[in-house]
Amino acid sequence: MTKMEEVGFKHAESEYFPGGKIGLIALRTDHLVEDAMRSLLCDAEVSIITNRIAFNDPVNTKNLQAMAQDLNRATADLLPGKQVDVIAFCCSSGTVSIGEQKLKEQIQKIKPQSQVTNPVTAATSAFLALGVKKLTIITPYITEVNREVAKFFSDKELNILNIVGFNVMADADITRIDPEAIKQAALAQVHPDAEALFISCTALRSIEVIATLEELLGIPVITSNQAMAWHVLQLLGKPHSVSKGGRIFALGGANTQ
Template sequence: MTVLDLPLTLDDRPLPRRVGLVTLATDHTTEVDFAALPPRGIGVYATRIPFANPVTPDTLAAMAGDVTRAAALILPDEPLDAVVYSCTSASVVIGDDRVRAAIRAGKPGAEPITPISAGFAALWALGADRITLLTPYTPPTTQPMAECFEDGGFVLQGLSCLNMTDDRAMARLSHGTIIDAARAAVAPGSQALFIACTAVRAAGIAARIEDAVGLPVVSANLATLWSAMRACGDKGAALPGQLMRLA
């Protein structure tokens, strides 16, 4: 074996901007949606956090102690621009402020993003404070989310759920079913529709849902992708829909 004694020149890090994803062990959707991120110098690096179905307040709360460790696992000792914790319902059950603090503890300096913090910011940016909330969850899991939105200053014109407990099944909801559910859920007087759950494949069809309901649509993954891009200084469109067209 020959050890080559050559001068080694190192480039800067391969991509100038970097986003970390903390996804559930059972997640089929978030990484796929974030793959839509345009190749404009932003890298996406993911890790997974333990989770076991069914989706209930108790199983969601059980993730609280793992968030910091998961965030720290993403490119250890290297900076990230943002870290996304990809679970809407757990962000509510654990507490959005608590989740973002846990991200900061694991990855200091990174912008902590949750579907709730990103969803609120997206809806405010769209000028929507009267909304319809649609979730795939059961009523006991949906109710704390409804209260969270109301506490955040939103008026719920409509509140609907699909009564599901397995996030793997939520990820299999067809695009047609999502559109039909959105059409059935939207209540008069709503200024936007928020579709909860990072498992639901709504981000890539946001424009189709908007055509069906006649309102701006914000899904959990669409909101976190939008917020992550802005944390990286990028305001381009990654996916169709009114949110992505905001300057």
């Protein structure tokens, strides 16, 4: 018979990554965001925890707005009863459709001590840090969603010169868009007056082409996952260089409002 014993003395205790816990609220259909965030933050002293939020295709305004109904549960299940330093809502078009302030308030009702970010808030902060205002935007979305994305950034006093979508309706199919196709779309569609390119969507394999596009276009390239990773570190007060993170990671501390 196996002998059963218990430790008979008080054991030492310590926190795991104190001051560096990042919670991701990811769409249940998103294949990419966790791998992308871990790739970008692999050398930073942070811990990444993920929970999934309900989402149903197609990717349209109605279905994006509907995610708000599951947000309380998704937030509460990120380490229940424990501190999460920054919570990132991992959907660019979802943030636009629901509203960044509404998302922040709803998340902080459940996790009041957590700072909150998302791809479009993070991208806006990156544009401010880079000192750019004239943008080309490339997305996987349909025109209905692109119209709202363009308005979001225009309301931030950014000049959206043009916005181009791949017209993909299923979230999982967004990840199937090859990075070469993203690169070719950027090279063909970037406006000659653009001061930066924004590639929207956490499910899009865009971080693979940041360095190449920055070299070929001669302007900063901001993507949803890259912007979120950068902004998370800014909010934590832990700026960190990332070799494939593009020009934004070459900056030091920046305005994160």
